[in-house]
Amino acid sequence: MSGNTQYKDKIDFYLNSLDELGEVLINQEGSSGITKGVLRIILGTLMASKGSIITVKRTRCKILSSHGISAQQKNLSLNANQKKALTSFKNSNINQKEIKEIFDPKSSDDLPVHFADLKAAIMVPLFHKDNLLGIVTLGKKFDGSTYQSLDKKILEIICNHLTDSLYNQELIGNIKDKRMELRLKVLELQTLFDISLSLNSVLDIKELSTEVLIRSVSTLNASSGFILETQKNSPMLSVLSSFNMNEDLVKSAIFSKSSIPFNLIWKDKKSIIISDEESNPFLKKTGYKECIVSPIIGNRNISGCIVLGDKESRDGVIPFEKNDIDILEALSSQAGIAMDNAKLFEEINAAKRFNESIMGSIATSVITINLLGEIDSVNKAGVGLLSKKTNEIVGEHYSYLFSKDQNLCKAIESAEIELESFAELNVPLMSKSKNTIVNFSVAPLTDQKGSHLGAVVAIEDITEQSKIKNTFKRYVSKSVVDQLLDDDQKLNLGGEERDVTVLFSDIRGFTAMSEKMKPKEVVSTLNSYFSEMIDIIFKYDGTLDKIVGDELMVVFGAPISRDDDAERAVQTAIGMVESLKKFNDKRVKKGKVPINAGIGINKGKVISGNIGSKDQMDYTVIGDTVNLGARLCSFAGPLKIIVSKSVKDEIGDNYKTRKLEPIKVKGKRKPVEIFKVLT
């Protein structure tokens, strides 16, 4: 055979090699299958007995295919220097000597050892652009000859194809990974979308947690699970809902925030997978082989935990994966928001109920009117006052509802127009009956931003209390007022010294008595007591100076003096005692404790006038006379009247009196003479 023919045969063979290579690259799938086929062709084409194809990812190398060496470890590592050295031989062959320079055969590193095993005679690093994808290495040729330039050329050609193929495989791998990731993301999004839809429609916390739990269990393929909830002022966690769990376990188990695994959850606010077999007390407690615990975070605080156990598959229980954490965290953050909403809703509901109960419990009728003039709401007292059903009131226009009360309608109208409050006291509510006496006030209704929303009407039914002269505000009897109006001269509100008679009364043992009663009862008792007393005080034209607790102070002679001030004071006292006796009879019959008031009266000089601060002025009297009056009152026994000598002198013998032992009074050297008025 001539050299030429031999050469032609070789070319033919090489062409067939490339043909075969195409076959392998087209038909084989996966980098492992391709490298195996390509190595077979390289070895066959170059007639070499040993060889390997290694893939490189950063510093990690993997032997994908080898021939002629005994099987050994598949994972090797490439150091930075070696990688740098290979870069200078980009896709061209490296000879035996150069290989030994890069991969020191004396080194005990796994990669040089591998090349030494191969008796590496030629090597091609596979670069795609600047990225090292792999290394093709061959041992010596069978016939012992060296690699010829034609051998090297064909090797490089095959290697270029292999590089392309490996790059494609990497791309395909990436695409597969991405597609898998996308599928999971889509699944995750779908689930989350479904969940957020269903969660948003549930506002009951218990129902909501069950929904979240069942969704989580089914999404993650867990066999069972439960949701724990934090409790106020307690480190313990209570089971909010459970799915497929042993009931006894759920009821009896005690979980604490400070125990494993919750201490970690609270510290890191991250989900964890617990799988360290029997050593973990939590797994022991729950009976899980493995479980995943995720915090439910709402409003930045952990409000609870989702615990899911034992991921199921056809092959039995399998471990939870990173992806499961991602999904569960997304779920639990949805749950956190939804549960926050549910809690908020519950709180709002509670606040609403609380408001309603307050509105319902107050005696004043409260009616809100919207911008159209229609009644928006009415409280229980309002329903009672108007003697109509709620649905007959709400939605009705105020001008119809209060058609007989033009003053009220006008007040509402004014409040709406002028955005100011209007009030009227002690007027009949004709819409109910002419005997119904009310105080009403109308205020414009605005929201927090100040926008006008309508009006609110408060109507206080004082038919019963009207006797107390509009809740004690009118301290001066009508005749005194009339006199004042008649004669401006008599009214001198500046401080002036004048002769007055002061009457004090207070209830014996009231504090002790009130402690035994409900606050409501105390108020109603005092109201009816004062109502009776004030009637008498006004009957004798006394001026009600002040009411402090159970104590009454009445002045006779200020702002207008009369000759019979002292006598009227004593008459008032006697009247009060008589009235109180009748009052007590009624109380005792009802099984209530009698009210025992004592009365003291003194006459003398006082300073009278408007006394107080600029903001709070009171027309009152001050001085020793006042103080002694109060002292006398404290000396008076139940239903007894004590008067001073000045009063006794004034009333003379018109009233029976008895002289008592003089008393010592602070600030006075001489004991003070006192008299008991006999009734």
Next chain:
Amino acid sequence: MGTSPKVELSIPIIPDMELAATQTSEVVARHMGLGQDKSDEIKMALIEACINAFEHSKTEEGQVEINFTIEDNTLVIKVTDQGVGFDENTVKIPKIEQKIKSDHKRGWGLQLIKELMDTVEFESTDEGTTVTMTKKK
């Protein structure tokens, strides 16, 4: 030894199953005292023969028979496939020799076998194809 030692192997047509044949050849070669290079050459030739046989046996249920015989200092390996089947009417398999000469795709493996082994013979009938190859010590 009076009789020639013989190893018979039957492998299913499953990818990578040719490795069962190369492991056997390695044992036989070692028994004969063949060098590592020669053993490697035999393995490569055997792989090509097996792959060829796999490709000829279009029915995947078939088996490929491999016989190793040590005659004096020569290892004789026969690889037999069952061809496309036993139906007379099926398309005739082109002669292997023709395939090689016509630069047909599938010829590369056989060409390689020729390079690797001392002798190669092909025998193709309707019932299948036998490749007989030898390697001297």
